[in-house]
Amino acid sequence: MMLALTYDVGNIWLDSLLGLLAIIVLMTVGALALIWLERKVSARIQMRLGPMRVGPYGLLQTLADAVKLVGKEDMRPRSADRWVFELAPFVVFVPAFVAFVAIPFTRDWAVAFLDLGLFFIVAVTGLSFVGFLMAGWASDNKYALLGGLRAAAQLISYEIPMVLSLIAVTMIVGSLNLSDIVIYQGRVPLFVWQPLAFFIFIVAALAELERQPFDIPTAESEVVGGPFIEYSGIRWSIFYLASYTNLIVYSLLGALVFLGGWDWPLGREAGLWLQVLLTFGKTMFLILLFMWVRFAMPRLRIDQLMSYCWKVLIPLAFLQIFLNGLVLVYGWPDFTLLLTSGAGLLLAGYIVDRTVRADPRTLRMVPANPGAAEPAAADSAGS
């Protein structure tokens, strides 16, 4: 599919149509494959086999699940607000879909090469919180509303460190064009020069994706599924599809901006096949990283989530921008970027380590309900 699209079709409408088709196919197949992969990865981590019955190694399991979901009755609570309730899944889905438009998969193929591509993706994906709020409010359910508000607060808060870490990178490259950013990394990918920004990006992406340890908006043991609580059938599966599409988008973004995208190593010289392979391989690496984190970490509490964002990640992101500014203004050689950013990463590691090792009794904690001793809600069942 992608091969055919590197030829110039000539007609702008046909070209856009083919591009959209390619994205739709990529997204649907990608999401189906990722759901299967996630179940397999989680099974392996928990010493199980995972889906094995439908097809070889359970490959067709998600397809069967999808058929079941489409066939399910599309239910809506009587007291729900009809239009807002029914539109909410699409408002979550469309931003994730639109973000694909600006992503250059290889040197020659993207639906559109935008000069402000990075900014476009950040701005558009930032809109998905509206859908979560709509779903939470329209369900007319206390848990759904709580989950929706949590989702919006989390998405808005973690967008700031994510944007700041990307700004730090664009300072080095001097362009918001994703192709320029990839080409800049021809010999050395940016995670070498900007390890702190890469760390902040990974953590913020985990939070934006609402995956463990940041799946607080949909935490089963607290808000029983959050904004999705009243959804079933096709609308619920659209939420699910959007979540996996976002996983692909953020992994692609990380692969392009920090891991050298289609260019490093030797992508430009070796041609299309290596470029596709590089983009795919790096994206898969990030996706597997996100999945691995999901099944290895306990869930945070909402106050821990917020203070980690505002008191740790955002100051560190500003530190990264400040250090980059120093290096750029005084024209210091490139390796000072690695030194300063690496020192910042060590600082981040020290902060996390100190918090993890601290004796819980000496921590100043705000009890949820005064009087009752509050154990950390970290031992949740997972999904």
Place this chain on the structure above:
Amino acid sequence: MTVAQVIFYVVAALAVAGGLGVVLAKHAVYAALFLIVALIAVAGVYILLASEFLALVQILIYAGAVTVLLLFALMLTRTSDLPEAMTGAQWPVAGLVAALLGGAIIATVTTSDWPGDEDGMITRVPFDDLGSALFQQWAVPFEIASLVLFVALVGAIVLAREDEPEEEGE
């Protein structure tokens, strides 16, 4: 009619419909959601005017961040249970002011000399120029604006925490 004109009319109709929805919706949450539609449609107009940067900022800041505050306030308070609060006794006055303002804007637009009018082309401003104008030429006003915002933020926190007892031991 060119393609750009068709797109313009679609986007402009969306913006107007969104704006009317904000005013006419019976429900405060509906009004906030219509506001998002109107803001995104205005971003579409910016794209047609070849100012992509402004359009993306509009989406990121106005549609993405400002409306979340509105929605938060509406969903956490009880305004949604009081639909009659949406139409006050002053609506004729508000309508008159809105009509006057709209008339003034239309009069200004039709009588002004716009710089691009001679050749009918849009003058593009590269966003590098925008950045250097904002952060070099006009850096001091920019910093003053951020200082004002910072003071407002601190003031809001002080006001919000006024009735809580001071127990921070650090």
